[in-house]
Structures are given as structure tokens and as C-alpha cells.
Amino acid sequence: MKLNIRRLVFDFLIFGTGLLLSTAQVKANEADTLSNKSEQPEKKEAFKPGEIIFEHIGDSYSWPIATFKDVEVAIPLPVIVYSKTSGVHVFFSSKFDHGHASYQGLEIAKEGKEKGKIVEVQPDGTTIKPIDISITKNVLSLFISLGLMLWMFISIARRYVREPDKAPKGLQSFLEPLILFVRDDIGIPSIGKERHEKYMPYLLTVFFFILINNMMGLIPIFPGGANLTGNIAVTMVLAILTFIITMVSTNKGFWVHIVNTPGVPWWLKLPVPLMPFIEFSSSIVIRPFVLMIRLFANITAGHINVLSFIMLIFIFGAMKPAIGWSFSPFSVAFVVFIYFIELLVAFIQAYVFTLLSALYFGMAKEESHH
Amino acid sequence: MELITPGFGLLFWMIISFLIVWAILKKYAWKPILNALKNREKSIENALHSAEKVKAEMEKLQADNQKLLAEARVERDRILRDAREMKDRIIEEAKILAQTEGKKQIDAARESILNEKKAALKEIKDVVAVLSLQVAEKMLREKLSGEASQGEYIDKLLNEIKLN
Secondary structure, rough: HHHHHHHHHHHHHHHHHHHHHHHHHHHHHHHHHHHHOOOOOOOOOOOOOHHHHHHOOOOOOOEEEEOOOOOOEEOOEEEEEEEEEEEEHHHHHHHHOOOOEEOEEEEEEOOOOOOOEEEOOOOOOOEEEEEEEEOHHHHHHHHHHHHHHHHHHHHHHOOOOOEEEEEOOOOHHHHHHHHHHHHHHHHHHHOOOOOOOHHHHHHHHHHHHHHHHHHHOOOOOOOOOOOOOOOHHHHHHHHHHHHHHHHHOHHHHHHHHHHHOOOOOOOOOOOOOHHHHHHHHHHHHHHHHOOOOOOOHHHHHHHHHHHHHHHHHHHHHHHHHHHHHHHHHHHHHHHHHHHHHHHHHHHHHHHHHHHHHHHHHHHHHHHHHO | OOOOOOHHHHHHHHHHHHHHHHHHHHHHHHHHHHHHHHHHHHHHHHHHHHHHHHHHHHHHHHHHHHHHHHHHHHHHHHHHHHHHHHHHHHHHHHHHHHHHEEEEHHHHHHHHHHHHHHHHHHHHHHHHHHHHHHHHHHHHHHOOOHHHHHHHHHHHHHHHHHHH
């Protein structure tokens, strides 16, 4: 019975995706037959690799799959927008026709500060920014990865409950060493044997969230390909959560250490609170900020790297197709090389983020016995 | 700078969904998994510990066995020695008994032989005495047919007896 439901869900996902794809294609076809008449000469415009790269690592209202000649194939995603003037709008992003059309007074800004975002066009021609909680490419990717995590860990947890003393098998034997790694090499050494248990759920969730999304970001097509852990909003939420947990875990010793650092001459503290200021900024302000930037920058840089090497082919190709073709093997070789490094980085960044979080949790109390 | 400006939509969904997933995983995945791992480790540790204990016990048992074996060996040797001694003693005793018994029998035999000899000698003496009496009677009848010779003979006999 259980197996049937799973199969059903699986079929639905595959079928659903296929359906979305096909509708997207049809829409795209229609759009192109319409737009081809007027925009034909414009399309052969100058090739801008920078824009393409930033389009790929950024967010988008639909999930682009490929562009065949002039047909853009993308999975349309739901747009959810609330505007003070016109209320709530919910519709599929295919209504925008890849940014070419406006719908219900909304459109994707083509230039200006809000470029690429949905704006509402006022009757007088100016645009305002509505509250936008659309299910974008990154949001869907977030849901997919979180769903994957729920499925993976709840399914293996069931076996831990049912047959706790059996040797791990299948997915469990793949994940158990990682779980043990987070516990034995991150949690226990950084926080300590007695206190680590309270923090393990957060550390494990963050570790696997970052690892899975880093990996999925490396898959070029549909369920992967979003630059989620390279998005500052995502890393900001993770860093803020680490910060909040650290602050909640602090004790008196931690604050005494910041305000009145032991072993430092009094004149560094008294007339001008130089030392408290340094301590405060280094152990409170900078920590979450660095966590946020490190993960974001590493993953985004990886994506930019891969895309740049791909773009090189087209830059050379734009000079002369033959040069582009002949350069492509080198480019592919470099991309493969970068991909292997990125696999390593995917793991290292998950490890570093989790390790630093754990260290901060550990330090929130450890400093009391100075 | 879109890249470093966090988008509100993503921020919103990220906070909500991450917190929900964290809570669900904490309750339905991490707690059971970590508990199971801890319990498993504990049981492995216990198993190792008890294996160690059993090993020590085995060693002790083995030592005990060895001791018992050695004791048994000593006991066996002692029993064998005792048995041998007993055997020797019994043989010795039997020998002595046989000797004394034999001696006693020989003595008795010797005594009875002596007695028989004495009896035989006495009988011989008696027979000889009778025979000599008879001979003497016959001779006397012969000789004492004349009166003169009778007196003579009696004198002679008397003389002889006196001499004896």
C-alpha cells in the first residue's frame, strides 16, 4: 500500500513536470510566432555574457530549461503579489510571456533599480513595488530541497525506530556516517559532550540543507540548477538563526568577557571603551555577517566560474564560429575541473558553516571560566 | 546590486519553510536517529565491556582448571604411590605369613615324625622284648630239661643281669 502511494506521488511529479513543460513550450511557441514578426532583427543583438551569467545565478519568476533558437522553454511558476492599490494577485508567470507582456497591471521591470522584479504600473506611468512573495525559481528549489530532506530523514528515522540494533542499509548507510560526522567531528568537539545534544537538530538541519542545496545547485537542469545557497537571502536567514541561537545560549561570563575583557590593561577599557567595542564587534556583529557572506560568496563564485568558462565559448564564437568550436574542448575541460572543485566546496562550505555555528554556540558559555 | 540585496519573497519563504522543516525534522528525524545511535553505541559499548568481562572470567576459569588439573595430577600420583606401597606391604605381609605358616607346619611335621619315630622305636622294643622272651622261653625249655643244668643256667643269668 505504502509503495503504491509512493509510486503514485512519483508518477504525479513526473507527469506534472511534463505537463508544465509542455504548456510552457506551447505558450512560448505562441509568443514567438507573435513576437517574431516585429522583433526579428533585434534578436541578433550584441552578446552580453555578464547579463546571462547574472540571470543564471539570480532568481527568476519561471524556471528556464532551455532556449531552442528563439523559443524559450521554461517551467512557469506561481506569482503571488500583494499591492496596496489593487490587492492580491495570484497567477502563473507564463502570463508575463518571459517578461514581454504585462498582466493585471503588473510587469517585470526591464530596467532601473527594480530590474527583473515585478512592478505595478500606475495610471500615470510610474511604477511602484508591490509586496512580492511569488514562488520563484529559488523558492521552488528551496521547497524541493526541504521536501527531499524531510523524505530522506524521516524515512531513515523510521528504520532507526523500528530496528534500532540492525546494521544500517540503503540510504541510511549513506547518511549515517554524515550524521555521525556532524555529531562527532563538529558538535561534540566544539560544544562539548554534555551540552551538544541541544544543538544537534539545528546543526544537522543546517549541514544537510547547505550540502543538499550546494549539490543541487551543481545539477544543470530542472530540480537543480538554482543558486540557492549562493543567494544572500538564504544565507542571511541561516546566519541570523545561528546568531539568535548563540545569543540565547549566552551566559553572564560571555558578557563579562566582552565588557571587561580579562588580561587587558585598564586604559584600553576605561575612558574610551576601545576593547569592549572590538570585542563586541568581533564576537557579536562580525560573526553572523561573515557566515552570511562566506557561504553566499563561495557558492556564487563557483557558479560564476562555471558559467564564465561556458561563456568563453560563445565569446569566441561571436568573433568567429570556428574559434568558438575549437576553444570548446578547453572550456569543457576547465568546467569539468571546476565542477570537481565545486563538489569539494559544496561539502567544505556545509562543513564550515556548521562548524562555525557550533563553535559560536560552544563559546557562548565556554568563556565563563576565564 | 540585486545580487547582494536579499529578496523579500525568498526571505519570507526561507524563514517560514526552514523553521517548519527544522521543527519537523527535530521531532521526527533527528531525535529518533540520534537516540537510536546513542543507544546503539551504548549497547555496543556494553557488549564490548561484557565480552571483556567474559574473557577475564574465561581466563580465571582456565587458571582454575589448570590448578584443578595440577591438583588432580598430584592426587593421582599420591594414590598410585599409596597403592604401590600397599601392594608391597600386602605382598610382604603375605610372604611373612606364608613363611611363619610354613615353618609352623614344618615344625609340626617334624614333631609328628619324631613322635612316630619314638612310637615306632617303642613298638620295635616291645616286639623285640616279646620275641626275646619267647626265644628265652624256648631256650629255657630246652636247657632246663636237666636239673643240674637248670640251676647252672639260672645262676649264669642272674650274673648277667647283675652285670647289666
